[in-house]
Amino acid sequence: MPSIKYTYFDGRGLGEVNRVILAAGGIKYEDVRLHESKWSGMKPTTPMGELPLLEVDGTTICQSNSIARYIAREAGLAGKSSLEQAKVDMIMEGARSLFDKAAQIFILPEAEKAVRKKKLEEKEAPELLEYLNKLASGKGYFVGDQLTAADIALYVNYESVGSLTIALPSLDKYPNLKKVADNVKTNPGIANWLKERPVTTY
Ligand SMILES: N[C@@H](CCC(=O)N[C@@H](CS)C(=O)NCC(=O)O)C(=O)O
Known part of the structure; x- marks a missing residue:
């Protein structure tokens, strides 16, 4: 070890x-x-x-x-083949971009924050989540039929952005992502x- x-x-x-x-x-x-x-x-x-x-x-x-x-x-948790690994990476980067967009708001001048936050909440985040929802399977996995770091990245970044007081749409609107989140949360570790x-x- x-x-x-x-x-x-x-x-x-x-x-x-x-x-x-x-x-x-x-x-x-x-x-x-x-x-x-x-x-x-x-x-x-x-x-x-x-x-x-x-x-x-x-x-x-x-x-x-x-x-x-x-x-x-x-x-x-990285994917079984080189191609699966690329797919895991792709989702991880996409999920991370949600966090990056939220974090960028906090370094803006005060006067610009509200407009930027509204754009993220009402346009960018819903659009990205919609894309990600289509990329996840109905069983709640992004890659293959078992948990990968892609599923974890989606769940953690979504939760972290929510904790930044950004009002993200509920995952109830994205049934595949909801299942991803459930699969992540119920992993024993x-x-x-x-x-x-x-x-x-x-
Ligand atoms: N691209 C880097 C960014 C790391 C980064 O920005 N870290 C911040 C904390 S979130 C940091 O170390 N800030 C302190 C500093 O830059 O002095 C990564 O993904 O690890």
Whole structure:
């Protein structure tokens, strides 16, 4: 068993998809939640000056999506073939774009936030969710007939954006995505993580 340490701030942000993949895979790791006050001292010691970081037996990986692909492969959640893996990646990037659009709102000048938020809530998010709904199967999986990191990315990013006080449409409007979310939440490792994880929002 390699020694694994995962470091991020004490929030969900760009860190939670990976924590949930680790939980689904039953991968043991040290969950380090860095206080902002410690970050400036640590930043120059990291590969690209950003979190999250994954350390595996002393090798440090950064970039949340690169970490996601690695741990998804280790957990058997990356897709069975090279083509399935590409499809998993595609959905992960699409689901992540929902989070990125929401996060961008918070760095806008105050006067522009409301218009941008309305556009995301009323146009961009419903359109993206509609596309993603068509890409998921009626059994609630994006790729093949079992859980992959794609399903996890959809669920976690949707939840995280909701916690940013963005009013996303209910998944009840997207029956395939609703099943994806149910499959994710009922995975035993994930169900346990959702129950036990430290209280965090975005
Ligand atoms: N593309 C990077 C972005 C990472 C990123 O923006 N991390 C933020 C936290 S969400 C960070 O480290 N902020 C502190 C800083 O840049 O000094 C990834 O996906 O990992």
